[in-house]
Amino acid sequence: MDRVYHVGNATITKIPELILDSNSPEYLYPQWDPAFLLEHEHWLVPENMDQTRTHVIQSIHTWLIRTRQHTILIDTATGNDKERVWFPRLNRLNTPYLERLKAAGVTPEMVDYVILTHLHVDHVGWNTRLVDGVWEPTFPNATYVFSKAExxxxxxxxxxxxxxxxxxxxxxxxxxxxxxxxxxxxxxxDGTEFLEGVSLYPVPGHSPGQMAVGLTSNGEEALFGGDVMHHPVQVYRPEWNSVYCEDTEKARASRKWVLDYLADRHALYFSSHFAGTSAGRVTRTGNSFKWKFC
Known part of the structure; x- marks a missing residue:
């Protein structure tokens, strides 16, 4: 089972679904500069880029948050049995995602909130599962939360x-x-508290109504950033948008806001697609930022 993180009295666990390793950096980031690899190869390979240096490595997963009051999922990955012929790697999956959730101590019935950062294919799939040919909510006692703009x-x-x-x-x-x-x-x-210790922030750009989820507990902070960043290279190059960003200027502005938030508040960052632990910290060095996995 993946490492359990503690933010104050809350615990956070990654529930993995898939590893993606088919995108070249030039495809994922149209502004990709090969010189970046020369400078950062020591931490990129092999966990964040393959040994051939031709493909980036990414993860699709859910974050499970348990507080004293709530059991919360941040995003629900891709899901099983979904028709995704335009993305063969995600088409009609059959993964043990729910078994992994159970191994973390949570059954679908125990989840009371599902917070969706945005409504893209790899963030909403386990919202539902196929039961006798009908798509039914996977988490029968949960409130599913997403933005009006989405x-x-x-x-x-x-x-x-x-x-x-x-x-x-x-x-x-x-x-x-x-x-x-x-x-x-x-x-x-709007950044106000949605649940005790949980706030929702607008971070549009990658999608029209993407939200980041802030968690505060006992003086400690964390932020779940959705797809503000797809890979830790963007900590070092926040001006690089992924090929999937729908509004490039808003995406850059939201990314800068997240990086400033993380560095200024010393918040632990839980990413949606970074490989490895998928979690870490951002620090500021002059006008730039640095990333360290935790």
Missing amino acids: QRHYSDPENYPEKNRVKFIIYKDSVLPVIHAGQAEIVLP
């Missing part, structure tokens, strides 16, 4: 031209069922 974007047919039809598939099988079940809470993140 819901508005994904529910609007005007946003589904031919090239974006996949968004509708994701929304239909992984989001609509929890709405129809009356388990959705759609919010306007």
